[in-house]
Amino acid sequence: MASQSGSGPMRVLVTGGSGLIGKAIEHVxxxxxxxxEGEHWIFLSSKDANLMDLEQTRAVFEKHRPTHVIHLAAxxxxxxxxxxxxxxxxxxxxxxxDNVLQTAHAMGVTKVVSCLSSCIFPDKxxxxxxxxMIHNGPPHESNYGYSxxxxxxxxxxxxxxxxxxxxxxxxxxxxxxxxxxxxxEDEGHVLTAIMNKTYKAKRDNTTxxxxxxxxxxxxxxxxxxxxxxxxxxxxxxxxVNPIILSVGEEDEVSIxxxxxxxxxxxxxxxxxxxxxSLSDGQLKKTANNAKLRRYLPDFTFTPLREGIKLTxxxxxxxxxxxxx
Amino acid sequence: MASHSGSGPMRVLVTGGSGLIGKAIEQExxxxxxxxEGEQWIFLSSKDANLVDPEQTRAVFEKHRPTHVIHLAAxxxxxxxxxxxxxxxxxxxxxxxDNVLQTAHEMGVTKVVSCLSSCIFPDKxxxxxxxxMIHNGPPHESNYGYSxxxxxxxxxxxxxxxxxxxxxxxxxxxxxxxxxxxxxEDKGHVLTAIRWDNTTxxxxxxxxxxxxxxxxxxxxxxxxxxxxxxxxVNPIILSVGEEDEVSIxxxxxxxxxxxxxxxxxxxxxSMSDGQMKKTANNAKLRRLPDLPDLPDLPFTPLREGIKLTxxxxxxxxxxxxx
Numbered sequence: 001m002a003s004q005s006g007s008g009p010m011r012v013l014v015t016g017g018s019g020l021i022g023k024a025i026e027h028v029x030x031x032x033x034x035x036x037e038g039e040h041w042i043f044l045s046s047k048d049a050n051l052m053d054l055e056q057t058r059a060v061f062e063k064h065r066p067t068h069v070i071h072l073a074a075x076x077x078x079x080x081x082x083x084x085x086x087x088x089x090x091x092x093x094x095x096x097x098d099n100v101l102q103t104a105h106a107m108g109v110t111k112v113v114s115c116l117s118s119c120i121f122p123d124k125x126x127x128x129x130x131x132x133m134i135h136n137g138p139p140h141e142s143n144y145g146y147s148x149x150x151x152x153x154x155x156x157x158x159x160x161x162x163x164x165x166x167x168x169x170x171x172x173x174x175x176x177x178x179x180x181x182x183x184x185e186d187e188g189h190v191l192t193a194i195m196n197k198t199y200k201a202k203r204d205n206t207t208x209x210x211x212x213x214x215x216x217x218x219x220x221x222x223x224x225x226x227x228x229x230x231x232x233x234x235x236x237x238x239x240v241n242p243i244i245l246s247v248g249e250e251d252e253v254s255i256x257x258x259x260x261x262x263x264x265x266x267x268x269x270x271x272x273x274x275x276x277s278l279s280d281g282q283l284k285k286t287a288n289n290a291k292l293r294r295y296l297p298d299f300t301f302t303p304l305r306e307g308i309k310l311t312x313x314x315x316x317x318x319x320x321x322x323x324x
Numbered sequence: 325m326a327s328h329s330g331s332g333p334m335r336v337l338v339t340g341g342s343g344l345i346g347k348a349i350e351q352e353x354x355x356x357x358x359x360x361e362g363e364q365w366i367f368l369s370s371k372d373a374n375l376v377d378p379e380q381t382r383a384v385f386e387k388h389r390p391t392h393v394i395h396l397a398a399x400x401x402x403x404x405x406x407x408x409x410x411x412x413x414x415x416x417x418x419x420x421x422d423n424v425l426q427t428a429h430e431m432g433v434t435k436v437v438s439c440l441s442s443c444i445f446p447d448k449x450x451x452x453x454x455x456x457m458i459h460n461g462p463p464h465e466s467n468y469g470y471s472x473x474x475x476x477x478x479x480x481x482x483x484x485x486x487x488x489x490x491x492x493x494x495x496x497x498x499x500x501x502x503x504x505x506x507x508x509e510d511k512g513h514v515l516t517a518i519r520w521d522n523t524t525x526x527x528x529x530x531x532x533x534x535x536x537x538x539x540x541x542x543x544x545x546x547x548x549x550x551x552x553x554x555x556x557v558n559p560i561i562l563s564v565g566e567e568d569e570v571s572i573x574x575x576x577x578x579x580x581x582x583x584x585x586x587x588x589x590x591x592x593x594s595m596s597d598g599q600m601k602k603t604a605n606n607a608k609l610r611r612l613p614d615l616p617d618l619p620d621l622p623f624t625p626l627r628e629g630i631k632l633t634x635x636x637x638x639x640x641x642x643x644x645x646x
Contacts, residue, residue, distance in 0.1 A: 087480075087487040087488075090480065091422065094422070094476075102415070135461060135462040136462075137460050137461070138460075144482070148479045152472065152476075155414065156414065158410075159411035159414050159468075160411060162410055
């Protein structure tokens with residue numbers, strides 16, 4: 001099926017638009033020249049609508065009348081919060097996703113691109129993981145509530161296609177990081193929580209305490225790369241089956257290597273201590289980006305060291321209003 | 325964890341109480357000697373509340389103030405309906421289940437026993453299937469909407485236990501049949517949907533798929549036992565043994581015999597068979613110590629259960645669900 005063309009410019013509604021990925025898309029669209037003539041891009045935040053409430057969801061769709069939706073809004077958090085609140089992550093995200101997809105259907109939206117995550121893959125599995133393996137076993141125990149709710153998006157996409165022919169699809173980024181991220185030490189994602197800790201450790205002349213052993217391996221992807229890829233998916237990717245957005249397996253690094261890059265970027269010269277009494281989460285979740293490479297063989301990812309430096313610089317400059 | 329005892333008699337709310345399993349439980353619970361002193365059993369149907377609506381769900385819980393819930397209500401159907409409407413089966417059942425479990429939590433219900441189904445197991449899997457394998461792969465394509473919604477009950481049970489310590493659990497029957505079933509040819513379950521037209525009995529599919537059929541009157545005894553005595557959050561399969569698995573064709577022949585049908589039987593192989601097998605392992609059930617009549621649980625023999633069901637259908641044809 002042809003990508004959206006010749007039927008008028010898109011009105012794109014981005015839910016969760018004030019978050020890490022939303023801000024990156026906004027930057028790419030508004031500042032980097034990605035926006036096309038006549039297009040409207042609307043970036044929603046939780047202030048505009050509580051998507052857990054069906055009426056509010058409906059109201060915001062009616063207000064903006066989108067032809068396309070990038071659905072990023074979710075209840076999210078770092079490892080330790082998930083472990084404590086699986087029920088809420090499950091129920092809240094199921095509700096948000098059902099409200100958004102059903103309202104999109106009811107209002108004739110042409111295409112929805114939702115956002116899954118590589119943390120939802122089966123815990124016991126062979127590596128690397130690819131898009132066909134999402135439902136092949138239970139997810140990791142630490143965030144099963146969130147994972148099941150996210151997996152359900154893929155089931156819903158297939159069901160909307162089967163019942164109504166809608167092109168609702170999803171992307172699966174691996175570990176994203178960048179400006180406008182959540183830098184909170186308890187609830188933020190791993191890299192940005194550590195950036196915050198490193199910043200404080202340098203400021204206060206203390207040891208940098210990293211939770212866990214530092215051994216887990218991750219594929220980190222800079223948010224601006226995700227932003228560019230998601231705009232491409234919205235315009236050109238027409239499958240209902242999801243697509244992994246990730247650097248290659250060869251770019252997988254340990255948490256420890258990433259910590260060392262952060263220390264370098266922030267010029268931290270003190271002691272680094274790994275608290276092995278605390279949970280590591282999953283030891284690996286290596287994803288295969290072959291499908292992406294088949295579509296975009298020449299796409300260039302921002303090198304990790306550079307992405308970390310850009311993010312640290314942003315953080316230092318914007319410390320007062322960053323999410324800490 | 326101790327089974328419910330010493331904290332007053334149970335008030336049991338049975339959602340989907342007018343369906344196949346609900347009616348069987350009603351008969352069992354109301355039998356002399358089965359109901360305990362002071363216990364109340366309330367059997368709801370869709371007339372009492374539309375459980376897709378959270379407000380109506382709340383209202384019916386407030387009206388009856390149950391201490392326990394057997395949750396059977398669901399949007400269900402036969403193979404062909406599922407294949408056409410996966411989205412509706414997914415969404416409606418997700419909503420019903422969330423409403424019932426969340427309302428139970430808010431109203432301090434002690435225990436909820438929900439009802440899964442062996443059709444929700446992974447399609448590509450080694451056999452026999454057991455309770456630990458539910459999430460080990462995608463379900464069969466024909467009813468993935470229903471299956472995913474039902475699987476979510478198990479995830480919710482674990483989450484309610486992890487967050488609040490609730491003992492919300494589930495049973496997994498294999499293919500149930502019996503009086504008060506849905507006998508509709510399009511939407512009914514396989515055994516009860518089979519029909520004849522003049523001299524030819526037309527059966528959809530090849531007749532080759534294998535199933536473990538369990539009579540509704542056996543399921544009801546097991547479910548009352550599960551409510552009283554089964555205290556794990558992990559689910560339990562309720563089924564006859566693997567040795568009692570039969571083909572659809574064998575079952576059709578028993579039905580023809582029970583109804584004294586002597587005409588032609590035709591298998592329409594252009595129609596879908598659904599899953600070829602879904603053999604479940606009932607070892608967990610057989611291992612439990614408190615079940616009456618273990619280890620030789622007297623399941624009703626299939627031929628006898630079919631005869632009883634056919635007799636019921638013939639006698640009640642005018643008000644059966646056809």
